[in-house]
Amino acid sequence: MGISVRHLLGIEQLSPTDITTILDLAESYVDLNRQANKHSNVLAGLTQINMFFENSTRTQASFELAGKRLGADVMNMALGASSIKKGETLVDTALTLNAMNPDLLVMRHPQSGAVDLLSEKVNCAVLNAGDGRHEHPTQALLDALTIRRAKGRLHRLSVAICGDIAHSRVARSNIFLLNKMESRIRLIAPQTLLPSGIDKFGVEVFHDMNEGLKGVDVVMMLRLQRERMDGAFIPSEREYYHRWGLDVKKLANAKPDAIIMHPGPMNRGVEIDGDIADDVTRSVIQEQVEMGVAVRMAAMHLLADGLRTTKQGEATC
Numbered sequence: 001m002g003i004s005v006r007h008l009l010g011i012e013q014l015s016p017t018d019i020t021t022i023l024d025l026a027e028s029y030v031d032l033n034r035q036a037n038k039h040s041n042v043l044a045g046l047t048q049i050n051m052f053f054e055n056s057t058r059t060q061a062s063f064e065l066a067g068k069r070l071g072a073d074v075m076n077m078a079l080g081a082s083s084i085k086k087g088e089t090l091v092d093t094a095l096t097l098n099a100m101n102p103d104l105l106v107m108r109h110p111q112s113g114a115v116d117l118l119s120e121k122v123n124c125a126v127l128n129a130g131d132g133r134h135e136h137p138t139q140a141l142l143d144a145l146t147i148r149r150a151k152g153r154l155h156r157l158s159v160a161i162c163g164d165i166a167h168s169r170v171a172r173s174n175i176f177l178l179n180k181m182e183s184r185i186r187l188i189a190p191q192t193l194l195p196s197g198i199d200k201f202g203v204e205v206f207h208d209m210n211e212g213l214k215g216v217d218v219v220m221m222l223r224l225q226r227e228r229m230d231g232a233f234i235p236s237e238r239e240y241y242h243r244w245g246l247d248v249k250k251l252a253n254a255k256p257d258a259i260i261m262h263p264g265p266m267n268r269g270v271e272i273d274g275d276i277a278d279d280v281t282r283s284v285i286q287e288q289v290e291m292g293v294a295v296r297m298a299a300m301h302l303l304a305d306g307l308r309t310t311k312q313g314e315a316t317c
């Protein structure tokens with residue numbers, strides 16, 4: 001069973017069946033990752049290049065581990081802003097890398113749309129590891145796997161996404177995914193942290209945490225993306241925590257078995273109380289990290305299958 005796309009650029013391009021196919025395969029990688037021998041040779045002989053033009057800890061580590069466990073030759077390029085600084089355009093970087101015949105290119109970039117552009121210039125499979133405030137598809141997929149394992153399904157759930165929605169690619173990808181899988185989405189944020197045109201997203205909007213969290217199954221908190229803000233979006237961190245930070249009192253509005261999620265990195269005491277984040281009876285934040293490796297293994301496995309099919313097709317032409 002394959003997926004309908006050649007690249008993983010965003011959730012927007014995936015069908016519900018694609019999403020289920022990735023999550024089902026990821027389940028088998030969760031099992032593999034819990035064994036003493038975590039090796040498979042699904043990507044043996046293939047080259048994976050990770051290009052991170054923006055800082056990353058867990059996503060970069062997760063993609064690297066995923067590729068290595070599947071037997072690929074993995075190369076990491078922590079570009080920071082180095083080649084952007086030298087004035088090399090993204091297209092030149094892409095063409096240079098393409099000449100090295102990679103099979104999988106993983107890219108994170110501060111500009112929305114940069115990864116889509118890359119995919120048009122290369123002849124390998126491209127995976128988006130987060131582009132600006134646009135999409136972060138593997139994060140939404142790992143969130144979905146975490147939710148599905150905790151709640152047994154992805155449809156007819158009530159999911160609250162709280163905080164800096166305006167600057168968050170995690171929020172956008174999750175909104176696409178949860179809408180496709182027929183769950184209800186509530187966005188809870190101050191007016192200043194909501195993107196324009198939010199009414200077209202198929203969501204309910206709340207400005208009050210106590211109201212918005214009433215009866216939800218899942219509480220997803222987001223980090224304040226200060227690096228993407230060019231002005232004062234919140235009164236102060238203290239005031240923000242008071243009104244929109246997740247604490248025990250506000251959480252009491254959600255269902256008693258509601259799970260708490262955060263993509264990391266967390267600002268404890270700003271968007272979430274540290275004790276809640278560490279409460280393993282409610283918080284699935286560590287499980288999200290575990291699911292991340294499995295989901296990335298599944299996504300690269302399926303894209304590599306697609307590459308092989310295309311190459312076979314070309315060979316027989």
Ligand code: NCD
Binds near residue numbers: 058059136
């Ligand atoms: C997210 C990202 O980079 O968009 N983090 C991640 O991938 N684990 C969210 C964030 O940085 O706040």
